[in-house]
Every structure is written in C-alpha cells, then in structure tokens.
Amino acid sequence: MNxxxxxxxxxxxTLLSIAVFGLFLIYPLFSLFVSAFxxxxxxxxxxxxxxxxxxxxxxxxxxxxxxxxxxxxxxxAVLIGTALAYFMTLYRVRAKSVVxxxxxxxxxxxxxxxxxxxxxxGGRSGILTRWLADYGIDFPxxxxxxxxxxxxxxxxxxxxxxxxxGAMKNIDSALIEAAxxxxxxxxxxxxxxxxxxITPTILAGALMVFMNAMADFGTPMLIGEGFNVMPVMIxxxxxxxxxxxxxxxxxxxxxxxxITSTIFMVQKYIxxxxxxxxxxxxxxxxxxxxxxxxxxxxxxxxxLVALSLIPQLVVIYTSFLKTSGSIFVDGYSLxxxxxxxxxxxTAIRNTYLFSTSAIVxxxxxxxxxxxxxxxxxxxxxxxxxxxxxxxxxxxGSVLGITLLLAFxxxxxxxxxxxxxxxxxxxxxxxxxxxxxxxxxxYQLSPxxxxxxxxxxxxxxxTFFKVTAVMMLPxxxxxxxxxxxxxxxxxSSSVILFTGATKTMSVAIYTEVIRASYGTAAAxxxxxxxxxxxxxxxxxxxxxxRDVTL
Numbered sequence: 001m002n003x004x005x006x007x008x009x010x011x012x013x014t015l016l017s018i019a020v021f022g023l024f025l026i027y028p029l030f031s032l033f034v035s036a037f038x039x040x041x042x043x044x045x046x047x048x049x050x051x052x053x054x055x056x057x058x059x060x061x062x063x064x065x066x067x068x069x070x071x072x073x074x075x076x077a078v079l080i081g082t083a084l085a086y087f088m089t090l091y092r093v094r095a096k097s098v099v100x101x102x103x104x105x106x107x108x109x110x111x112x113x114x115x116x117x118x119x120x121x122g123g124r125s126g127i128l129t130r131w132l133a134d135y136g137i138d139f140p141x142x143x144x145x146x147x148x149x150x151x152x153x154x155x156x157x158x159x160x161x162x163x164x165x166g167a168m169k170n171i172d173s174a175l176i177e178a179a180x181x182x183x184x185x186x187x188x189x190x191x192x193x194x195x196x197x198i199t200p201t202i203l204a205g206a207l208m209v210f211m212n213a214m215a216d217f218g219t220p221m222l223i224g225e226g227f228n229v230m231p232v233m234i235x236x237x238x239x240x241x242x243x244x245x246x247x248x249x250x251x252x253x254x255x256x257x258x259i260t261s262t263i264f265m266v267q268k269y270i271x272x273x274x275x276x277x278x279x280x281x282x283x284x285x286x287x288x289x290x291x292x293x294x295x296x297x298x299x300x301x302x303x304l305v306a307l308s309l310i311p312q313l314v315v316i317y318t319s320f321l322k323t324s325g326s327i328f329v330d331g332y333s334l335x336x337x338x339x340x341x342x343x344x345x346t347a348i349r350n351t352y353l354f355s356t357s358a359i360v361x362x363x364x365x366x367x368x369x370x371x372x373x374x375x376x377x378x379x380x381x382x383x384x385x386x387x388x389x390x391x392x393x394x395x396g397s398v399l400g401i402t403l404l405l406a407f408x409x410x411x412x413x414x415x416x417x418x419x420x421x422x423x424x425x426x427x428x429x430x431x432x433x434x435x436x437x438x439x440x441x442y443q444l445s446p447x448x449x450x451x452x453x454x455x456x457x458x459x460x461x462t463f464f465k466v467t468a469v470m471m472l473p474x475x476x477x478x479x480x481x482x483x484x485x486x487x488x489x490x491s492s493s494v495i496l497f498t499g500a501t502k503t504m505s506v507a508i509y510t511e512v513i514r515a516s517y518g519t520a521a522a523x524x525x526x527x528x529x530x531x532x533x534x535x536x537x538x539x540x541x542x543x544x545r546d547v548t549l
Contacts, residue, residue, distance in 0.1 A: 014378075018380070025427055026390075031405045035250035049247055049250070059252070062233040065230075074206050078202060078205070080160070081159065081205065084103075084157070084301065085165040088161075088301070089165055090286060091288060092287070102309055103162075103305060106305075106312070107155070108531050110490060111152060112219055112221075112505070113528070114155055115147070118142050118147060119512075126142070143223055143224070147223040147224075148223060155308075156212055159208045159212070168194070176193065214260060215260075215397070217397050218490045233252060234253050234401065235397055250405060260394070261393045321333070323336065328518070336519050339518070344502075348526065350501060351503045351505070354501075355486040358486055373385045388430070396491025399424055400491065403424055418500075421497065425486045432478070433478055440475065449467055480537060487503075488505055488527065490509060494509060508523045
C-alpha cells in the first residue's frame, strides 16, 4: 500500500536524528577524507599525504607500534578478565561485592590518571624507584612499551570481566552436568564446553578492549617517551599547523578510521557466525575451593584488584602532600586544592556543565531514536540505525580533528566554543544509550501502549506518559555510566579545547606536562571521587550491585 508522508512528532524526530548524524558525524568524516586527499599548497587531489606516511619509517612505525601494543593489551585483558570471571562466578570469593565495585571503579577512571600514577610510583624519581635505589636495586623503566602495556591492561581487563561474567551466568548447569557424566572434567571441561559457549562474548569484549587501547591518547602521550602510537602522532602533526601538517594529520586519521572499521567488521562477521542464544533454566551454582587452592585464588584476585586501584590511591595520597615546584616534600598541605580552586575552577565547572548538557541531549535522543528503530521501523529508521554504528569505530582524537576540519569556517563556525565539545560528547556516548534503550524497549510489551491508545490517549502522549516512564529507570542508570565516561573524556577534548573551555581531564593532562604534580593529583582526586559518587548513585537508581555491558 502507498502511504503518504504524514508530518507528526515522530517524523520530526526522524528528520532530527538524520540531521544530527548527518551534520555532526557524516559531514565531518567526509571533510576528513577530503582533506586527506588534498594537497595543502594547491588544493588539488593527491595521494601524496598517504605516500608520505608509508614512505617514512618514523610515521608508519607508529601504526606498527599501535598494533603491537593494542594486540598485546587485548590478549592480556582477555586472559586476565576471563580467568577472573571464571573464578568469581563459579567459586565463593570473600568480599565479592567489594571486589566487583573496585573493578568497576578501575574501569571507569581515565587511563591517563593510571599513567600519571605509575610515573609517581615507578618514574625516575618515583616513590618505589627511590625506595629500591636505597637498597641498590634498579626498578625497571615504567616508560615506553612496557609502561603502556601495564597501564592499559590494568585499565581494560574489567571490560572482559564484565562481559564474560554476564555470559557465564547464562550457562545452564545441565550442560556442565552432561559433560561431567560423560567423563569430561577439569581443564578439559573448561576448554571444550565453557570457552566455546562464551566465545562470542569474549570477542565482543575483546573488540571493546581493542578499540579503547587503539584510541587511547593520554597514556602513550604521558608514559610513551619515544614509543609513538597513531593517536599521539596524529595529535602532534595536527597541532603543528605547519605547511601540510593538517592535511597529513587528516590522512593519518583516515588510515586509523579504515583500520578500526576493518577490525569492527571482521569482529561482527565472526560473532554473527558463532552467535547463539542460551536459556539458563538452572544457572551454574557457586562452589568452594579448599586449602592452598583457595588461598592462591584469593591472593591472586586481591593482588590484581590492588594493582588496579593503585592509581586512585596514589593520586588521593599525593594530593595532600606539600610541593616545592614539581617536587613533593615532607609534610602535608591543602595548597594544591587551594591552587586548583583559584586558578582551575573554570575547568571543574566546565566538566560538570558540558557533561550534564551532553547527557540531557543523549537521554532525549536515546529514548526517542530507540523508539523509532524498534517500534516504528522504516527505511529511514534503518538508515538511522546504521548511522549509530559509526561512533563505535571513530577514536576520540580522530573525532576531534573531524569536527575541527568541518566547523572551523563560516557559516557554521563552532571551533573554540563549548558547543563543539558537547557535540563530541554526544556523538561518542549516544550509541551506548541508544543500544541500552533499544534493549529495554524489546523487553516491554507493546500491549501497554495499545491499551493506552485504545483509552483515547494519542500516540505521542502514550510515549511520554507510559513508554518513557517505563524506560526511564533503565535509561537513567545507563546515562549515569555515560556521564562518568563523559567527565573523564580526554582524547577529543584535548584537541577541541581553548582556555575558556578547558575541562578537568585536559587540565590534569596539561598540569602533568608542566610537571605540576600536586595540582594534577588534586584534580585527579576530585575526578576520582566524582566517579565513585556517581557509581553509588547508579547502584541506588538501578537497584543493582553490578554493572552489565
């Protein structure tokens, strides 16, 4: 049947969604690729920028470095996270809820704080370095490949843990009992039964780890020391703004988008071929280890969590130390806090203002667009659903560059404004709220809406009075997690900020670069305590004791 287009609220939301993604995502990406293929001097089409990248080892080595560190981080995170999920799910662990909260806090804190903390611990003048030096022991260098690997692994293994722990709760114990009745037990049971069942989930978690490690800017910038990776190289070339640097940086950013897109598509293809549904009628029961095995399990879990929390504990402790320039001296003081509230109060206010503004927009768009793509399907909503996948594959630093290239001239001059930072936060975080909102809608029966309409309420009133009210608790709990990640955002903000739009993450980064460690620690403490407070609110709002991804 031919149906005429009818203008209503949902038609407006459809066009608004296409306009938002088209203007702030597709158009900037188009501008990025146009700049990448342009000669800076003549403006003519050219492959010179790409040739320049692959001709010089200094540049293409950064791509090799990114792959090497990202691959190693992903493998280590999968091993650690899967093992931790296995023992935490199948065996009784003392203070399990506390351990899980600590794991979540380590996940949601920004990785550059971890890099900064390990500099304070194991840097050339670090606490542990000096202590070991008194006994004639040289502490291994925390800089370069090893340091990046340590920081990112401790930061990202919780992704795997949360994914795998959720999947293992859905395994039916009947499968395990059937395997045991056939003589399959121990390691063989794990390898032949459990791992194949959770492989799609492991791959999904591995993609999250890979993308986050590939896109991370702060950690290699602070702790890399000559071990250049793609995000750092793109940032360095872009801010130089000399000759063809902007176009060359755009070419490197385009290469990075192609790399992440390829990895994303390969992962989706593999998962789609291996995915299946599990019906957990009888979830696996937790057991107990005894003797030295129980002691070893608890020791390993507690040590891992302690290493994960070291960054937060170190910055909180050092924020109260006296400083003399860039050096911590004996005694305690609140001078670092006085300094940041006097000189960096704007950064603190900007962080909360920008993140909250972004989350308000994300909640509205997330709920309405999710309703469109699940309840009012059409070819237009299919396009919107496809567009929502793009932010998954765009690193933060690349998004920052694309927005600057697209909105650095009239008629839409946004560079240097707060609006461009809010846009970057919305684009980066909206897909996660969209997915969670869609999942909630699939769990809600349309019969509730049909009953409301049959009683005389309009479809629009039904959405806001019935559907949105039922969605809101789940959406709000997801929005809190998105807000936490927004206040910790560095990769795009460090490219988009000005003196008036600096955020806490950018301020911490610049203070560390200036070797102003006391103020950096005080700002990091405020950010960490904000994260913990938001987590407490999340648990209260959602009524849960864990975070699912």
